[in-house]
Amino acid sequence: MIRLLPISLTVPALCLAACASLEKTADAPTIEADVTAMLMEWSSSLPEGRLEDFKAVYSTQPGFLWVERGLPLYRSVDELSVGVDDLVDQNAELNNTLTDIEVHALSPNAAAFNAQMTSDLRLAGFNITFDGVLTGIALKDGDTWTLYRGHLSEPPKRQDLPPEWAGQ
Numbered sequence: 001m002i003r004l005l006p007i008s009l010t011v012p013a014l015c016l017a018a019c020a021s022l023e024k025t026a027d028a029p030t031i032e033a034d035v036t037a038m039l040m041e042w043s044s045s046l047p048e049g050r051l052e053d054f055k056a057v058y059s060t061q062p063g064f065l066w067v068e069r070g071l072p073l074y075r076s077v078d079e080l081s082v083g084v085d086d087l088v089d090q091n092a093e094l095n096n097t098l099t100d101i102e103v104h105a106l107s108p109n110a111a112a113f114n115a116q117m118t119s120d121l122r123l124a125g126f127n128i129t130f131d132g133v134l135t136g137i138a139l140k141d142g143d144t145w146t147l148y149r150g151h152l153s154e155p156p157k158r159q160d161l162p163p164e165w166a167g168q
Helices: 004-024 028-045 051-056 077-089
Strands: 065-068 071-074 093-107 110-123 126-141 144-153
Touching: 028 051, 028 093, 028 110, 028 126, 028 144, 051 077, 071 077, 093 126, 110 144
Parallel strands: 065 144
Antiparallel strands: 065 071, 093 110, 110 126, 126 144
């Protein structure tokens, strides 16, 4: 009986936390629409030549991280800015197309997102097209939603999927 006491106290605490979380995200449809709009701005600004708008979408908060194919590429907006500037200096064209965007409000100032993404990079006469999945966390800074954490990766090949996922 004594062993069950911590569990019996934990369950109500978790229920209270879940209810508080639901209360915090009562404006979930607005958050989902705002974060989706931010992601669409991110995907359209660079190909449209709006470099500063592209950079402005990224969070300047401590803890920023951008990961691609499992490797942390940028740990600050300053690092990311240098990488973007290098692409622009090389006359690279980068088009990111997002589809199937899903946003889940976590709080009034945070949301998780995922989307299917196709990137097309044209540089020095060659083309690289990459189909993948974009996941991350968006934070609200004042009135503006920003990309705080991002991870871009390619989906596994069907033969690499666990058997229980193979039919999906």
